[in-house]
Amino acid sequence: MNFFEELFENKEEPLKKIEVEKDYKKNLEIIKEYIGGSKDVIFREFTIGNEKIKCGAIYTEGLANQDLVSEHILKNLMLLSRMAEIKTHTIKQKIYELLKNMTISATDISEIEDINKAIDAILSGDTVLILENHDKVLVVASKGWPMRGVGEPSTETVVRGPRDGFTETMRVNTALVRRRIRDPKFKVKQMQVGRRSKTDIAIMFIEETVNKDVLEMVKERLDKIDIDVILESGYIEQLIEDNWKSPFPQIQHTQRPDVVAAAIYEGRVAIVVDNTPFVLLAPSTAVTFLQSPEDYNERFFIGSAIRILRVISIIMALFMPGLYIAITSYHPGMLPTDLALYIAGSRMNVPFPAFIEAFIMEAALELLREAGIRLPGAIGATIGIVGGLVLGQAAVEAGIVSPLMVIIVALTAIAGYSAPNYSFAISFRLLRFMLMALAGFLGLYGIILGSIIILTHLCTLKSFGVPYLSPIVAGEMTLKDFKDVFVRAPIHMMKTRPQFLHRSDSTRLKEMRRGDRHGEK
């Protein structure tokens, strides 16, 4: 047995097994006892063929495709089976084969012995058939519920790149990824998490490129989860991340199949959770949070420039308000003379110290942002304009804040939104307040202390055993890995996958473009 089979072997003992009995009535009773009483579970009893074999079909309305149930199961069993000339004794012995081969025209049908499993099947949309005098139940795949179509994701929008995004259905999501990876070594392993919710989770990876340590860690941590309900991949994320005390996300989430496919190719592991369009990617490092799919789609000059811009803007969003406080209240010597005099003049009637001033404005900004998200579309935009323009203008005129502060706040806001990952950006927004407080108490020295604390934290942090700041802090300093950090090297130069994810098959691109320009011979 190879590594992967061993890893995903079902080691757990199933819950207590309830054997299917020969008695048709009793079987029905047991199932009814478990899930009866709900209006949406339909028990349909009928007889098959001329022999009038009693049969019960159980399915959940809404989850099962009603057309399929009626057209391909009920109709076939009740009407068409009469045309088949079958002898009574054969029916009784080989009813499963008969039904499977000759009667039911659904794609997937199986026979199980455990009523618990049958109940799971019913609740996930399949149809269960109970037959008279048969000690097994039949499960016919009939999943089909109303779902959202594949649409453009609302976050992580790109100008150039595919427009499809994940939906709430796991199967659709895995299919979207599978479409991009036709490698036979690409595996989708499935498991269920949640005592009550029994949420399906799919783990996706390519056997030849995946970092086995990471995969093992993912599986191990997923196995350890013992929770009643998983509603969103955020639950999983928080339960399996390395350090819950960190403000930084250690697992990336995305709505874009192309991002997931790229990550899987790089050797990372994707975790798809049912009922949410957000797919998790592990391990994730600071660098991966700064990458946007568009970097690769555009030509490398543009891709690199935009990425550098993003790094700068993250740093700006983190430090600017703090620096404003430190410089205006502690070290005005750092400003050019003319600017210092101007700031001093414009702050002349402001009653608060710079720290309070900055705090008011930054808090107001966060408030605006929150309100903008919660309110429905059109009103949200209005709130933004009203808050941003009118409030800012009025605050300056009232003399509560200085004009420069408004500029700083606006700049930090814009800079903060340029990070492609929402949860990464939000952690920086939070840390900004810490730096502001430190700057308010110790000036530039406070900012340096704050940066040291943040850096130390980033240095201790790991995501599934991979240092968070890799490859910047990799043990072996090679230039190879820096090709996709601050700049995005031309694709024909990125010959290997990132080393820091330690995988086996590192070749990404075979030799090309050694003078063989297109059109030249």
Next chain:
Amino acid sequence: MGRNNDRISSVQLAMILSVSIIGVGILSLPRSVAEAAGPDAWILVLMGTLMILIIALVISKIVTKFQQKTMIEFSEIIVGKPIGILITIGFSIYGIIFAAVEARLCAEVIKEYLLFNTPTEVIMVTLLLVSVYLVRSGIEPIARMAQIIFPIVTIIAILLIIPVLPEIDWTHFLPVLKTPILKLIKSLPVVILSFIGIELALVFSTFVIDTKNIKKNMYITVGLVAMVYFFIVSITIARFGIQETIHITWPTLELFKTVDIPGAFVENIEIFVIAIWILSVFMTLVSWYFSASLTISWVLKVKEQKYFVLPLIPIIYYLALLPDNLAQAMDYVDRFVNYFGIFYMIVLPIVLLGISAIRKGGRKGA
């Protein structure tokens, strides 16, 4: 859950050593070499670097000979248990004193340039508490931190010096080689002592996985630091001249005070430079602090060094507050740290290597 398995590469060791060597000393280095060698300061730096290369060779010989053994283990093997323990205890005292010195001098500079009225105590306590966080996290995060901070500090420093270049005057290095050779040799300790920190390799190399590369990377360390020193010393002297350099307490900072970036957002960038420099001093402090707590844990045979980090704070703090002023602090440096430094940097490695070589030879003969 942050699993740190305490393994670093030799490249990371080089980075730790580099940031540990570059600390408070760099601010006054141009002055002390100018004092010692006048216009031949750059020759002095080069000569000192050569000496340090030999020391680096000796140290790396020892640590590669006793692969992944801790300092206490290999010194016990070479000179016997009691002396081995004594050496290790001595190193932890040295580490504590050096950490205290770094903290004090850093606080003095901050007080002089950034926060004039804030009590030294507050500056020091905050610095120490922040360093506790990193020291407790162990060698791996320290190594990563060093990897980030070293390039940041050096690159920013070099970039900021560029605007000075049109104003420098290389004739300040004339006449060449007029200083008597004997005087140069006598003042070699000035440069050698500015490389204090390289002996940390004795302690930290136990964590290194690829021992065979230690020698190469120790050379790289010496090379990098020497380049930084050479650059700072030559630019400072070329900008100010010998007389002026000798006259200024912290010529390196004064150099940045003359930098005027045309049309930039910042004026008086020495404030900014100090902020960056704090990062470097912080790493020096952390290295010494960590080595102190580590050696103590070896002596007491405790597996985790973490437990000794917090209890050391009051000691370091008290020691740092002992000198009344900067002059006295410098005096203490001369009195204790330099002796310790010479012992651990030069005497100990040579003696250890010598003894182990003799023993090995003896065993072969027997």
Next chain:
Amino acid sequence: MRKLKLLIISVMSIVIITGCWDKVEIDKRAFVALIGIDKFENNADQKKDKKNRYTVTIAYPNTGVIAGKGQGEPKFIYTSTGENFSDIINGLNTRLGKTTFFRHTKAIILGEKLAKDEKLFREVLDVIERSPELGRKIHLIIAKGEAKEILDTSTKDETVLGLFIRELMEQTRKTPRIADADLGYILRSLHESHTAITPKIVSSKDEFKIAGAAVLKDFKMIGWLGELETKDLMFMQDKIKSSEMNVVKDDIIIALRITDVSTKMRVYEEEGEIVTHFDVDGEANIQQHLFEVRDQPLDHEYLEKIGNLAAGNIKEEIKTTYKKIQDDYQADLVQAGESLRKHEPDTWDKVKENWDEIFPTTKVKVDVKIKVRRAGVTK
């Protein structure tokens, strides 16, 4: 982990409860742009028990006016007297209601009398050098008369006096009549050869002028250099960027603009005497000739002649000024001694003991080459 939390909380509380010793909001600072220091004159009303020695005048701008918010005086000027500089600044802080801040100080103006008093002047130099706030980029200027008068001058166009002086000093790029000497140069030169020059400032009613230079020797001012002499000295120090000059040829006054000047100074021993050799190289543009001069084509030969004439003029001027420095001041302003130390260390060893006596006896040799490159747009 609980310990760590406690630690963080304790750090935060220590900082928060006790913090903010140095916090002074930017609008509560007085950005002193200009400092004037004078020697305290022993007036009749001086009380005997008070040992006033200095008069310090500071000027800082009304930032409200600059930002267009407030009204009133564009600048505030305060004067105080006391025994030493920091005393006075402390005293001023009690009167200002703002904290004085010196990182943006652009210039320090010293009164003539103070500059001539060695002890006071050395004290002032030390204050400036020791202060972490005052950088080496500021200008030290000596005023003819009192420094206070300069600060009291209200100029017409620029409200911030210090900035105005900075702008004026920027003019060194265009005219050599202002001594190009910032504090860094002055300190270095004083440390190395005990001599230096500083720019000179003169005020009239509503304007002032920076031109010429004051000569410092052994930490006190010993005399002035005129504007033209300053220009020559700038030639010698290789600090000139461009200069104007007139040559007379065939009764035609030709105005030249000298650019791209570079001077190499060499000091060496020749037949028992120290020789200072200046090698000046430059280019010239003709700015003015004469209208309708028919028989004088501006050909190469003619231009060369003009260049040689200009070179001759410069040579004479430099020689005269060098003599003046030697004879009147005995001050090694060109740092010939330093040059000797660097390039001819053996000679220097012989003369360094009594360089002060030897310098006035040194010979000077000047080689000037001026090439006329452009003659304007008329033929």
